[in-house]
Each structure stands twice: as C-alpha cells, then as structure tokens.
Amino acid sequence: MDDLKLASKEECNSSLKYVFDALYVLGGKWKLPLILCLMQSPKRFNEIQHEMTGISPKILAQELKDLGQNEFITRNVYATTPVTIIYEATDYSRTLKSVLNELSSWGMQHRERIMRGRVVEEKMD
C-alpha cells in the first residue's frame, strides 16, 4: 500500500516536472499563439504582426528568434527584389497540435462561462 502511494506521488511529481519543461520553451504570452498562427499558414513578418494584436515589432522579432532556436519555426529567405522572408511552422511544432486543440477548446468554454456570468450579473442589477 505504501509502495503504491509512493509510486503515485512520484508520478504526480513527474507530470508537474513535464509541465514545467513544456512551459520553459512555450511559456509567455505569445509563443503558443505564434506557433498556432504559423501552423495555419506560412506568413511574412507583417502578416504575423497583423494577427497578433498588440505585439510590438521588437518583441515579435525576439519571439520568432526564440521559436527558431527551439526548432518550432523556420525563417525562409527568397531572393526576390526586395527579398521575401517567410516564417513557417516546422514538423516539430506540429507535435503541439493536441496541446493547442485542448487549449483552444478550453478557451472557448471559458469564454462562454464568462459571458454567461455577465448575463446573470446584468439580470441581477
């Protein structure tokens, strides 16, 4: 029985460790949305900035660099005039599909819950 308890506690701590590992590379306000945005289609810098409402060009450049270093995206340079630079999600970033699907479903339910809460509050006023 004690063995079982111990195993279960270790398992719990492992999942906590893995969540920390994931957030170490994916944490922050922009990384997961950026990966999702580029999984939907490859894009130029300005197109990405347009979809990420509120991000500054400086932060966007830094975030794209970080994502590149962690092999979530590639930066492809095409020798047009002027040069065209396209950012694209890698196959590795596609391993995040389930995470992003779950997060998006949860976000949808959360939004609905907040909206229902507001309706109830308004009725009570």
Place this chain on the structure above:
Amino acid sequence: MDDLKLASKEECNSSLKYVFDALYVLGGKWKLPLILCLMQSPKRFNEIQHEMTGISPKILAQELKDLGQNEFITRNVYATTPVTIIYEATDYSRTLKSVLNELSSWGMQHRERIMRGRVVEEKMD
C-alpha cells in the same frame, strides 16, 4: 469554393482567439503548474512553495490570489490554533485536466528529444 476558404480562415482565427482567451487567465510561469499541484491534493502554503521550486513567497501569494479570483482554487481557513489555511483546486480547475495531460505528455516527449540531442552532440565531440 471562396465561401469554404472564408469559413476556414474564420475558424482559424477563432481558435487563435480562444488560445489567447485561455492564456489570458492561465499565462505566466506558475499558474498551470500551481493548478496541477493543487489538483493532485489540497495543500498548505509552505507545501505548495516546496513543490514550486524557485517561486518567492510574494509571487506565490499573488498567484494564489489571482487563481482564487478566477475560481480555479479555494482558500479554506480552519479555526485550529494556529489557524490552518488549505488551498484546494475547484471543480472548475478540473476542466483543465485534458490541457494539463496534453501539456505534460508533450513536455515528456520534448525532454526526451532534448536528451537524445545531447547524446548525439556528445558522441560527435
């Protein structure tokens, strides 16, 4: 055909919006790990701090307050001497179970990938 394309683009932008919604309340380094930690079992402040390596008491207090306001955890006060305060995950935080499972599995695979990369690098040295 154009209609289909439009629908698909809107769907894409919705999932991006929902991911932003989710990260708005769950973003940052500590919130998801804290929810997971309290989903595993209710805990006192010091116990939580022990599991969250590197968090300062000030930040932990603020994070617990935020999580309480968003109804992810409750703070239960028991009239012992001295008073016992136990933090507990709510049913609402349990709606994050799939998100946390996916994030944890991904973190595990990511760790394995990094470790494999290190082994390859060492062999090449």
